Amino acid sequence: MRVWVAFAFSSRQRIGVRALTCRAQHFIHGMKLFFVCFRALRSSFSAQMKPRSSIEQALEKWLAEGRRQIGELVICGGAESGFEILHYADASAAHRDLQLFNTPQAAREIARFDVAGNFRPLKSAPNLRRGWLLKLRGGDDATRELREALDFFYPAMLGTLLAHQRDALEITPLRETLRRQSGMYAVTKRISNERANELIGSFCTSRGGCLKTILWQIESGVSVTTLSREKFDPSVNQASTGEQAIPLLCAEACNLLVAEIRRALKAPRNDE
Numbered sequence: 001m002r003v004w005v006a007f008a009f010s011s012r013q014r015i016g017v018r019a020l021t022c023r024a025q026h027f028i029h030g031m032k033l034f035f036v037c038f039r040a041l042r043s044s045f046s047a048q049m050k051p052r053s054s055i056e057q058a059l060e061k062w063l064a065e066g067r068r069q070i071g072e073l074v075i076c077g078g079a080e081s082g083f084e085i086l087h088y089a090d091a092s093a094a095h096r097d098l099q100l101f102n103t104p105q106a107a108r109e110i111a112r113f114d115v116a117g118n119f120r121p122l123k124s125a126p127n128l129r130r131g132w133l134l135k136l137r138g139g140d141d142a143t144r145e146l147r148e149a150l151d152f153f154y155p156a157m158l159g160t161l162l163a164h165q166r167d168a169l170e171i172t173p174l175r176e177t178l179r180r181q182s183g184m185y186a187v188t189k190r191i192s193n194e195r196a197n198e199l200i201g202s203f204c205t206s207r208g209g210c211l212k213t214i215l216w217q218i219e220s221g222v223s224v225t226t227l228s229r230e231k232f233d234p235s236v237n238q239a240s241t242g243e244q245a246i247p248l249l250c251a252e253a254c255n256l257l258v259a260e261i262r263r264a265l266k267a268p269r270n271d272e
């Protein structure tokens with residue numbers, strides 16, 4: 001009898017433990033399922049609700065104003081069908097004759113070398129190669145993809161323009177930029193305003209030099225006089241196509257101009 005009671009008791013315990021284990025397993029399984037669903041819902045929700053950055057909102061506004069060019073690029077299409085970017089000189093070419101690219105990252109490769117295969121150290125120089133078409137996806141991510149591609153073609157230029165429009169862009173005179181130079185570039189501090197004016201006129205010109213609009217002066221009260229007034233006007237399309245453009249702004253002399261100043265100071269002048 002004692003044996004039977006012990007057996008009955010231990011088998012009831014075993015059944016109870018088994019039932020508890022089973023319930024715990026169901027609970028854990030249920031929780032796992034809940035977290036998987038929660039994570040999936042959260043990522044799809046955040047992808048749909050991802051707010052557009054202020055640069056993307058500004059970009060949409062500039063496009064809505066009819067500014068369809070930037071530097072040497074023309075932007076076609078729209079957010080629904082997907083934006084298309086190409087060299088403005090290829091705007092009338094049949095698309096089948098152009099090499100097709102599909103990702104914003106392709107812009108980095110297109111912008112890297114000129115038509116002769118030389119590296120382009122100055123992305124705003126008017127030597128972007130032709131013969132390609134960058135066709136981006138339409139839909140919710142269209143403006144983001146366009147912004148990314150434009151940032152590869154013309155780094156930081158959209159953000160610079162937005163800061164300028166918000167009166168938050170710091171503009172540095174050339175003299176201040178040169179004052180900060182050290183090492184092998186310290187010599188550039190010695191350039192006279194007149195010589196700097198000459199060099200800027202040939203190095204920064206939109207005709208073969210650089211498509212940026214200059215915002216700085218040589219020093220306070222000393223303007224660059226060797227370039228036309230349009231070179232300093234953000235409303236002017238520096239590519240001279242006559243179309244409305246998103247301007248590329250130069251808020252501070254680039255290191256290529258500083259290097260050019262150094263080179264000029266080191267080289268003997270013909271008239272000396």
Ligand code: SF4
Pocket residue numbers: 124203204209210211212213214250252253254255256257
């Ligand atoms: S200083 Fe400005 S305008 Fe001149 S070449 Fe450099 S980026 Fe262009």
